[in-house]
Amino acid sequence: MTQETLSEAEYDAITDAAAHWCMRLHAVDCTAEERREFEQWHAAHPLHAFEYEAMLEIWEVAEHLPRPEPVATPMPLKPARTWRQYAVAAGVCALALPLAAYTGWSLGWLPNSYQHFAASDNVRQINLADGSQVELNLNTDLTFTNYKNERRVTLNKGEAFFEVSHDSNHPFIVRAGEGRIRVTGTRFNVWMYEDQVRVNLVEGSVLVTSNTALNGDGLRLGPSMQARYKHGDYMPQISQTYANDTSLAWLNGKLVLNDLPLSEALPLINRYLDKPLMLADNSSGSIRIGGVYNIKQLNGLIGSLPKVLPIYLTRNSDGNPVINPLPQHSPKN
Incomplete structure (x- = not known):
């Protein structure tokens, strides 16, 4: 089985199309015909879906950026956007994005690195942009974003074993379910199924919280300790693991x-x-x-x-x- 290789121009065209569809699907005047065209484009190539998901994450991050105070200026009663206006807006965005990206990074709002990984039928070893190594179990999906003040992983489903590159000034955060695991450099496993999460620590220390809406960093785990939580838990349940623990047998x-x-x-x-x-x-x-x-x-x-x-x-x-x-x-x- 050969792997398809795209040219830089082809890849850029897919990225541009993903940005276009992200804008159109969020527009109030998006038509049913456009949505059908998007579905056809989305299903035409696996990279289309991947790039669109990446655009959605950027869109969601941008939704949380501070907005400038509105300026009172006369507006037409029924503004109608034309393709020329969209083209002009896209051109302005293209010029403004580098400055906005730098400002967003320096203020800790935007990441300078984004990675998405998935494993389906085989265990997969991956390297994150910060030098950390992760082993993904079957049917696992996660994303990595690197911010100025923290490194952030979102475990969307499945199980992963982390060997985190040490950086005491740049904590490593794993979001799983409703909770969070915070580390600076260590080895640990995170298992998630539906709303249940289990964290096993092998080396170093981690802080585990069962609900990111609560104040504080959570409970500290030492080596050979385990934390469990599920939807609605106020605090994770902490226990000791022993020599016959088989939680990490999936690595074999x-x-x-x-x-x-x-x-x-x-x-x-x-x-x-x-x-x-x-x-x-x-x-x-x-x-x-x-x-x-x-x-x-x-x-x-x-x-x-x-x-x-x-x-x-x-x-x-x-x-x-x-x-x-x-x-x-x-x-x-």
Whole structure:
């Protein structure tokens, strides 16, 4: 399989188109026909979607920049923008962007580096622009932005192991779910599934908060400690990990379940599945499961579960497999 290589001009054309569509889709006079044209363009090439997402992030950052006080000037009653006006506005923006970017960077509003990474079917090792190294588990997506006062990662989904380049004056922030992990240089793992987040510290120290809307930097973890939080938690739950902890087995391509109830095991299993497993009731969640599994082959685990556990499978209206406990028969007298 060969990888397509685009020329600089072709890449610039895609970036320009992404900027155009970002502007048009946010315009009040954007038509249904334009939206259909955008959908066709967006689906035509993977790089179109990537560049458009990058433009959206820049747009969202710009929405939070301070705006100048409005100046009272006469305005026509019904202003109508023409393509010539858009072209003039684009030209002004092109001249102003370098100064705005420098000012935004110096004030800590805008990043000078943006990276997006994803791993689907294979574990992936990546290097961030600050020199930090990250290993991405299957089905993981994250972005990195470098600001003057901090380095920021957003874990959109999945799991990642971080080896952060030390810089005490430039903290490294990972946003996961509703919480935040703050470090300066260390090695740690962040796992996220739906609204659940788990942080395992291997080396150094981190500060973990379960809700970025709360004041303070959160609770401090030392080596061999773990923090867990989910939606609505006021504080993360802190615990000690031990020598037999298997949270990082995925780095070797494995998922290890140490005799866990299904209610605890399914979040660990489901993030690898095309269709997540569901529980029929609380009694099915109490059934225990153990074993060592290849993370690339967990979809094949579903069909074998009734052979090793006292359960049977059904499907719900969304097509998800549902675990049901086998009926308990009373012993005959």
